[in-house]
Amino acid sequence: MILSTSVQLAKTYLEKGGVIGLPTETVYGLAGNIWDQEAINKIFTIKERPKNHPLIAHVAHWEQVESIASDIPVKAQLLAERFWPGPLTMILSAKPTIPSEATAGLGTIAVRMPEHPLALKLLSTIPFPLVAPSANPFGKISPTSAMHVFSYFKGKIPLTLDGGNCKVGLESTIIGFKDDAVVIYRQGIISKDDILEVLPNTAVYYDIDNQSNYPGSHRSHYAPRTPLIITESFEEAVNKFVGKKIGLLTMGTSGVDFSSSAEVRNLSTTEDLREAASNLYAQLHELDNLNLDVIIVKLFPATNLGIALNDKLFRASSQFDQNA
DSSP states (O other), rough: OOOOOOOOHHHHHHHHTTTEOOOOOOOEEEEEEEEOOOHHHHHHHHHOTTTTSOOEEOSSHHHHHHEEEESSHHHHHHHHHHOOOSSSSEEEEEOTTTHHHHHHTSEEEEEOOOOHHHHHHHHHHSOOOOOOSSSSSBBBOOOSSSSHHHHHHHBBEEEOOOOOOSOOOSOEEEEEEETEEEEEOOOOOHHHHHHHHHOOSEEEEEOOOOOSSSSSSSSSSBOSSSSSSEEOHHHHHHHHTTSHHHHEEOOOSSSOOOOOTTTTEEOOOOOOOHHHHHHHHHHHHHHTTTTTTTEEEOOOSSSSHHHHHHHOOOOOOHHEETTT
């Protein structure tokens, strides 16, 4: 696999039906031509992704949205004006010309405009949108650097467009439209409150337990090879695993020095949830590569972005230990 910043080289591979690693502000994607059924099949095969999990289409301008979606609600246009380019994915009615493999036969297509200069430059130079799930084997930790993609898929894809570390580092918020309401299927950095600022007279509610309508909805997801345990007390958890190789994923300053008994990674010393989100997957990758026996983490405050981070932890975890 080549790691390159050449948009022209990425364009060449995509036009020949290839699949590439694509940088975005959220996580790296495994990208192919939305109109190329063979490329879509390659994505599912390389990622080992179940066929009933739809893909997200990535666009560079509104005309590309209109080429793949129909009956677009006015609310969707208002949200796109506010949040695109950015980490908001909207589920819209799909045009019947889109290969059913991309939509999982649901009749809808998830669409977003990434906020990454290389991704937007590439999308602006090719005559088709790209479909791209996260560039990791299904269920594993999401990639936030080109090297993460390389470690997963070297020898399986020809190129990853190297756009550096992902600045958001967390998957996009996914919403849909039901009757006159906005439904949040997956919480990301864009929150319910953010949506209500744009649509103050609209009902906005969560349906994060829905298991089929959106990417990333599988119960086991984002998981390291090392068992990940959610705890309410680092001190008690460390004592419980005495003699084991422990990794701790912390935030803020606990006042307790665990460095002698564990590998410690701090997501944000200032308890900034945006900083924690941008570091979460990268630090999980670091700890997962240390051949530890267990990784221990505490839940985040359950407000806005904390909801998204906790969802990732629960899907990645082996257990929630209320006694540790």
